[in-house]
Amino acid sequence: MSVWTAWLEVPAADRASREQALEHLAEKGFVITSREVSRDGPWRIEIFGEGDRTEVAAAIGAGWHWEELGDRDWVAENQRSFQPFAVGPFWVHPSHDAGSMPVGLLPLRIDAGMAFGTGTHATTSGCLKMLATLDRAETANAVDVGCGSGILAIAMAKLWQRPVIGGDNDAEAVEVAQENAVLNGVSDRCRFVHAFGLRNEALQARLPYDLVVANILAGPLMELAESFSAAVRAHGRVLLSGLLLEQADDILTVYRRWGFALERHIDLETGGAIWRTLLLQRT
Template identity: 40%
Template structure:
């Protein structure tokens, strides 16, 4: 861990910001880095990157990538000691994505009627529903349900908090399975399934060939909200895990990375059905021909 908590902020126009974000995503040494990218000032076209490194090496790597891009103003700030989890919980509003309403314990009294509610608190796993990639996945899934599609078996690759598999289970999927290479995430996802009274199973596993995952293949729908590099690497396994006519909802990628993902999936028989954008992030809905 770094000796003191840091926040690295970069501001600039969209192209430099997305270029820097792509460089961070492509760096294998920064695969676990936490950052966000969004449009800060629509009138001026200013975009902002906020990064929160957890080690000194991570901080140096992120700062180097940001400063290497011309047109970005980079600031490194020390964060004062605080209960960041409690502060983040109090500042996270509920998220609405189609029929889905994602909320934390602090918003217990704001839950509306007639919605599919998902109680997901911020914690050690990714996926509270606030990130543009998660919202994009939920929006894509909601539109599929609106068309009357049903999914008997759903797989959530890189499940994080389990929000996507839980959403599937709460909308009628009888077999919803998730995997994560982070053991804590798999544990948290199982806890969230219990909290939401959702019939899901989450496993700490590397790859899709784990026996507990493979036993339910082929799946009708595969979520993979991870990063561009592992999306490309896992393309053959995701294709193998899906039935013919099955759907893959892929996210964790920037708009600028869409072609890279499609170059990996189109040769495997996938066609694009829908693309959803939230800020700089993209969610792709593909169907296996």
């Protein structure tokens, strides 16, 4: 079956909205990547797939460039563009390059590939930074909703040396997260399940949670507010990311209705857009 890519270069300021518009394709199994072509833009957004391209062509319209990839290992090519870096107390690196890790950091071995979450995007970096500010004594029971690559659950397991559970509505992402837990030596502390939000027997069995982490998108975050409120203990927290700065007020309005109050936030930039990570506490 032929492997193909469709790509488009966009201004840095447009990158975030373009990526969000492609989210429905990622949910159907197509791989979406983006990288900065030059400092301060533009960005190259690529969609990878195999076989029939009709669905993608209808979704993206004209103006995109199409290439047949033949026998090229496009996942490996994407991985080679991923370089080690520090974020908070973590050293994030791919399998092929551990780099020179500074003393005292916790290694997170994550490869770019079939599931979202390598730490390079502001949403994931914001979560990693925020996790490092939390008191271990107040995070005994944590869940990662929409775990993607598993990077946040793995980070929590390493940071706090305790079991963490995660879930994702993409069965392939669950497999990737499990593999990454093995690579990071925390397979005994990380469990990942196929779930839509918190709708899974294993996730329900661990209620109430001290901490719910969700790095997804603004729309799903608002839809999950009620279930998160029911799942978090009194004075427990939710850590929310995947939202642009201009979406934060809408998220806060919804979560306040369900008994949460803003504790603090982190703003980081990626691709010319500001992304906000929120820490809320249930009152």
